[in-house]
Amino acid sequence: MMMSETYNWLVNIDSLNFEDKSALIVGGSEISRQYALGLIGLGIKDITVIAKKGEYISKFCEENNIELHRGGFEKNIDSIKRKDIAIIAPPIPDTLQAARMAIKKGQKNILIEKPGSLYHTELISLAKEYSHVDIRVAYNRLAYPNFHKLKELVSREGGITSCRFTFTERLSTMDFEKDEPDVYMRWGISNSLHVISMALELIGMPREIHCYQYGKIDWHPTGSIFVGDGLSENNIPFSYHADWGSGGRWGVEVNTRENSYQLIPLEDLFACKRDTGTWNKIEFERTFPDVKQGFSEEIAIMLDESGRFRDCLPSLAKAAQYNKIAEEIFGYS
Numbered sequence: 148m149m150m151s152e153t154y155n156w157l158v159n160i161d162s163l164n165f166e167d168k169s170a171l172i173v174g175g176s177e178i179s180r181q182y183a184l185g186l187i188g189l190g191i192k193d194i195t196v197i198a199k200k201g202e203y204i205s206k207f208c209e210e211n212n213i214e215l216h217r218g219g220f221e222k223n224i225d226s227i228k229r230k231d232i233a234i235i236a237p238p239i240p241d242t243l244q245a246a247r248m249a250i251k252k253g254q255k256n257i258l259i260e261k262p263g264s265l266y267h268t269e270l271i272s273l274a275k276e277y278s279h280v281d282i283r284v285a286y287n288r289l290a291y292p293n294f295h296k297l298k299e300l301v302s303r304e305g306g307i308t309s310c311r312f313t314f315t316e317r318l319s320t321m322d323f324e325k326d327e328p329d330v331y332m333r334w335g336i337s338n339s340l341h342v343i344s345m346a347l348e349l350i351g352m353p354r355e356i357h358c359y360q361y362g363k364i365d366w367h368p369t370g371s372i373f374v375g376d377g378l379s380e381n382n383i384p385f386s387y388h389a390d391w392g393s394g395g396r397w398g399v400e401v402n403t404r405e406n407s408y409q410l411i412p413l414e415d416l417f418a419c420k421r422d423t424g425t426w427n428k429i430e431f432e433r434t435f436p437d438v439k440q441g442f443s444e445e446i447a448i449m450l451d452e453s454g455r456f457r458d459c460l461p462s463l464a465k466a467a468q469y470n471k472i473a474e475e476i477f478g479y480s
Contacts, residue, residue: 154295158432160447169193174236175204185443188435229253236260257282265333267470274463284466287441293416296431304403310385312346314339315395331366335477342397351381360478369478
């Protein structure tokens, strides 16, 4: 498949007809609301939400004629008929249990919210248990139009020659009451994999990697500073850096023989011509600017009956690889 084909398809998903499709969302957070907005934007009216309490999402469901079941997935999932897509987005510790129950009750087209699990072994187990079901993990940034525009550009220029990426976290903005302690103890998987996955999808999985951790935070005992380098399976050298106690932001920078490119912020795209130091913004199209980027695109990918673009989203096996690399980067045992 040509790189341009994926980009052109993603920026024209509003022309596709999904009006006869149906969807189940498990979870009642802001993430679930964004998925619902993505479904509505694609013209899908048959939407069911299962939430534990439903306090956050109830008004939104009422305003948009969305069926809301309170009491959690354990109580309600038996009563839901098979939908064209089941989006599993409860808190991370509940994700795999919810996915298992959805599959057992007949759901076949499963999108589970990233990272799926905090442990790569659990993702591998689910993949083996349900090898007959094509489950995808919702790394929405891998469905960004600008990400696929970048893939198109570097392909034209003979490929990537090197890469560096950063995943500094803004600790002052974190809500430590939102999730279980394990989610924060493995924050590199819970959150930083957003940017790490983008870098790895551009250059390939590491063939060699050297990882160093420094510093310590009470809630993240393996470190607060992470630096390293390596060589990808495509022979592309890379380096990374993150200092959670300092400034900065997420970003990916790749180089070709003609240009350097930046995804900084990840939602934009900039280029710097060889032998210059000026970064210029590259314009690209977006279909649903009022929906969190990548969400409508993920849904369209999952509902497209041709399946041509399904590999834009990682399988359970691929997501397990991301987790395993993150375990090395962050020093998780």
